[in-house]
Amino acid sequence: MSDGTQTNEVQTDETPAGIVKKMKKDKVTMQPFPAVSAGCNTCAVHNAANLFKLGVDMTEWDYVVALSGNPNVGKSTVFNALTGLHQHTGNWPGKTVARAEGGFEYGGARYKIVDLPGTYSLLATSLDEEVARDFILFGQPDVTVVVVDASRLERNLNLVLQILEITDRVVVALNLMDEAKRHGLQVDERQLARKLGVPVAPTVARYNEGMDGLLQAISDVATGKTVCRPHRFQSEPSDLRHAVDQLEREIRTLYPDLPNARWVALRLLDGDERIIQALRRGELGDLSRTGVDETADNIGLRLEGAAA
Ligand SMILES: Nc1nc2c(ncn2[C@@H]2O[C@H](COP(=O)(O)OP(=O)(O)OP(=O)(O)O)[C@@H](O)[C@H]2O)c(=O)[nH]1
Ligand SMILES: [Mg+2]
Numbered sequence: 001m002s003d004g005t006q007t008n009e010v011q012t013d014e015t016p017a018g019i020v021k022k023m024k025k026d027k028v029t030m031q032p033f034p035a036v037s038a039g040c041n042t043c044a045v046h047n048a049a050n051l052f053k054l055g056v057d058m059t060e061w062d063y064v065v066a067l068s069g070n071p072n073v074g075k076s077t078v079f080n081a082l083t084g085l086h087q088h089t090g091n092w093p094g095k096t097v098a099r100a101e102g103g104f105e106y107g108g109a110r111y112k113i114v115d116l117p118g119t120y121s122l123l124a125t126s127l128d129e130e131v132a133r134d135f136i137l138f139g140q141p142d143v144t145v146v147v148v149d150a151s152r153l154e155r156n157l158n159l160v161l162q163i164l165e166i167t168d169r170v171v172v173a174l175n176l177m178d179e180a181k182r183h184g185l186q187v188d189e190r191q192l193a194r195k196l197g198v199p200v201a202p203t204v205a206r207y208n209e210g211m212d213g214l215l216q217a218i219s220d221v222a223t224g225k226t227v228c229r230p231h232r233f234q235s236e237p238s239d240l241r242h243a244v245d246q247l248e249r250e251i252r253t254l255y256p257d258l259p260n261a262r263w264v265a266l267r268l269l270d271g272d273e274r275i276i277q278a279l280r281r282g283e284l285g286d287l288s289r290t291g292v293d294e295t296a297d298n299i300g301l302r303l304e305g306a307a308a
Contacts, residue, residue, distance in 0.1 A: 051215060053084030054103035054110070061103060061112040063222040068136055068163065069147035070156050071118025074175040076100075077205040078147055078214070079115035087115055094118065097128045099135060107219050114141070120155075122162045122263075124274065136163060137260045138284065143221045145214070147173045150180035150187050150202070160196065164230035166260050170198040171217045178204045197229035243269060258284065 067075045071093030079087050083102030088095050100115040116135055117128035124133040136144060144167055148156035163170055174189055193200035199217040203210030220226035236244075247265035251258065258264065264284065267275040278284040 050106055051082070051211075052105040053082065054105055055084050056102060060110060062109040063111050063142040064139070065111050065113040065218055065222070066135055066139060066141035066144045067113060067115050067147060068132060068144055068159070069118060069173075070120055070149065070159060073118065073147045073149045073156065074173075074203075074205040075118065075147045076115050078145070078173060078175070078203070078211075079113060081205055081208055081211055082113055082215070094128065097131075099131055106215050109219065109222070111218070111222070114139070119159065121159055122166075123267075123272070130274070134284070137166060137263060138258070140259055141167075141169075143169050143171060143218050145171045145173055145218065147175050147205075149176045150174045151176055151183050151185055153187060161231065161233075164196065164198065165232060166263050168198075168228045168230050169221050170196075170228060170230060171214070171221055172196060172198060172200045173205075173210075173214050174200050174202045175205050177202045177210070178207070195231060197231050199226060199228070240269075 067079055069075050072091070072095075074089075076087040076089045076096055079085065079100065079102060080089065082104045084104075085100075085102045087100050094117075096115060096117045098117070102113055102115070104111050104113065114135060116132040119129040119132040121129075122133050122136065124130040135141070144163055146160050146163055148160060160170075160172060172192070174187060174192070177187070180187055187202070189200045189202050199221065201210055201214040201217045203214055205211075217226070221228065244262060244265045247268060248262045251261040251264055255261070264275060264279070268279070275284070
């Protein structure tokens with residue numbers, strides 16, 4: 001559980017000077033991306049010594065970390081490396097079908113980490129993808145790690161960009177760097193981090209390489225030491241914005257505790273049958289089941305009104 005002391009930065013003055021001014025005011029230090037920089041407290045020896053694998057012992061935690069990513073990119077391998085547990089891994093997609101939880105302690109803080117099934121997008125099409133989608137959208141993780149395959153970056157970035165739309169507390173684990181190298185690919189992780197606006201930690205999880213940098217990046221984002229500036233799409237047509245605003249307000253009124261109501265509004269406008277049904281059944285996030293059928297019907301009516 002978060003202690004509630006982290007900041008969820010909202011930058012108002014978007015110019016570099018404005019951002020620096022606000023950071024100085026808030027006494028925030030921006031880590032160079034990737035968050036792997038020189039210095040004792042980021043060196044491998046220091047970090048490795050600071051990691052305590054807690055296995056399934058997660059009675060109390062300070063932060064929750066979600067491990068997301070496309071199928072077969074090494075999420076469970078990272079999970080095992082950090083927790084000491086033995087989640088099923090293997091060289092085919094779709095191994096993890098339900099979420100698995102474990103713990104680790106790092107830099108004096110306790111983390112609950114959740115290994116999720118692989119998903120290509122937040123527009124889930126299967127049950128295991130729904131498990132991942134629901135946790136990323138409604139589980140309110142303090143940090144979402146997106147594990148990506150460095151040798152198939154383009155395909156993997158689709159999910160990264162979708163996640164950056166809904167949260168600004170993201171770390172990208174650029175995994176399978178050995179495979180990328182084997183295929184003659186060079187990934188400029190600094191440039192990638194700059195473009196995405198979040199830390200990027202290169203890793204070879206199978207051989208436990210890069211876990212130090214990944215841990216440091218997770219810790220920096222969790223504690224608010226690193227403030228992300230995620231890349232977002234800006235060009236929403238005004239008609240659409242108006243309809244989404246209206247619907248989002250309705251959803252917030254009916255379900256005040258539902259995170260990412262805007263995302264839900266967009267999916268409803270898109271006619272996403274799974275989301276409509278999940279909303280009707282009260283299965284989205286922590287929706288209360290009380291009165292859901294009635295309120296879902298109201299949403300349906302208002303949806304038509306907003307889309308008209
Ligand atoms: N070469 C190489 N193999 C890796 C690396 N990380 C993981 N693997 C291998 O990739 C395969 C898939 O790893 P998993 O951890 O099961 O992947 P996953 O993302 O959890 O897969 P799903 O749960 O099916 O989505 C396994 O054979 C791992 O040993 C890496 O950095 N380099
Ligand atoms: Mg897995």
